[in-house]
Amino acid sequence: MISLRPSGEHAPLRRLAAQYGGGLIALSPWRLRTRDDADTRALLDRALGATRALATSPAAARALHQLRPDWRAPATQRWYAVGAGTAAALAAAGIDPVRWPQRMDSEGLLQLPDLQDLDGEDFALLTAPGGRGLIEPALRARGARVIRADVYERLALAPSRAQAQRLCALDAPTLLALSSGEALQRVLAQLPEAAGAALRRARVSAASARLAQLARELGFAEVAVAAGPQPEQLLAPGLRPAP
Template identity: 30%
Template sequence: MPKSLQGLTVLVTRPAHQASRFQQLLAAEGAHAVLFPVVEICPPDDLAALTAQLVDIATYDTALFISANAVDYGLKALATPQILHHLTLGAIGKKTAQALQQHGFTAQWVPTAGFTSEDWLALPQTQQLAGRRILIFRGAGGRELLADTLRQRGATVTQVDVYQRVCPKIAVSQLKQHHEQQQLDIIAVTSSEGILNLVAMLDNPAWIKTLSLLVGSPRMRETARQAGFDGTLIMADNPSDEAMLQALIQWAQE
């Protein structure tokens, strides 16, 4: 019996350290993955400043983690991560909560569905926050919606940038060769920033925008259209490996 994605070539653009599982899922369905990371996750440039920001973590009662990367890099930045056991922990989405669990911590404030800041802000626990001191672990350049909304609801909020996202400096010749040999069927992208980086890394070629594109949210879809992608655009329910794979299988079977 043929596999669902037999013979399909997928450009996988996840950060290098997060791409292997999606690659394995694709292979199990018969697809070939071409790895081309368009975002690189790095520690902040000034680690001393980050450490100084976290010295008074014991004065907070709530710590909110934006992503799995925020968990990994945030825990590395803490001199004594065990202090988190004394705080109420929040996670934007189940994947972030799972990342905390893998390190031995349990997030109490997690949306039952959804993975966005808006989903987290809809939690009943986050509506009245007078007197709360909340520390947000995030990546540099993140949206201000969370902090602004939490302050409006009465909380004192501090944001710490525990990692940064940069555009990788990698050779693009192999990717261009795949295109020239008609060996690319669809691009899978899991962030709006990744879409823009992909275009920039290739020096804004017209051909990349004609390929089918798989994205993980309405915001990414809008970014792609604004960037000039005019080929087939498929949207998964969310940017998780499982949701992206399911959307890809559904598209391939249509």
């Protein structure tokens, strides 16, 4: 299996791949770092006064807990997450209940019934610079006053020579767990030509139809849409437990 998750977030996929008798090649396009400075803390404090709040990733939830470990959400504040993993990270930070969509991506989140009319509401967005940028303009278009706090950042990592060599040496069926289009594009742009061609020979398990279409456009021939972005869901297409 090939994972494009940020550095430090490969462990669940590594454990599951081992259960299926496989290994894991971790191609992290970046590592994540909490922004711990006075300006970020001040903006976070302002955001935490909003009536509604959204953490866009587990890293955003962890950064909130790191920056404000003693903060507790008021009972009247509504919290949202893009998926179950982020909701679990918020719960670990003491924030519960948290609403998240069955379709665990930006589009699924924006389909939640109670996010359709936000006229005049302050809405905290805990996130990082970059990404697709779909959520913030949609919330503003629905009337929300978005208070954005970039509480962590992505620091670019280039694939190593050893990782490229491992890709070129692959001679067994390989599955690419795809949950980020930006990560895939970044990795392909940095790999040597032979390693990029080897990566494109992998079967793709995409977390959404949008990501599946992107994979096809980038030259992947065998693409399946998984039930969601969780490790168990991404591993499901075409794999069977090892005897």
